[in-house]
Amino acid sequence: MVGIQNSSNKTKINLIINETVNLPVSFIVGMSFITGSLTGGILSSNFHNKK
Numbered sequence: 001m002v003g004i005q006n007s008s009n010k011t012k013i014n015l016i017i018n019e020t021v022n023l024p025v026s027f028i029v030g031m032s033f034i035t036g037s038l039t040g041g042i043l044s045s046n047f048h049n050k051k
Contacts, residue, residue: 010022 009025011025011028012022013020013028
């Protein structure tokens with residue numbers, strides 16, 4: 001969160017339908033890391049329960 005407050009570099013994310021507003025690069029990287037960690041945890045626990 002501290003890195004997000006002082007970020008002056010901003011960029012847009014190109015989605016399939018349209019683009020987002022300008023977001024700080026540190027916010028994009030942080031959200032990607034959190035989303036990937038949650039998705040990986042959910043998928044690994046889901047596969048573990050099916051065995």
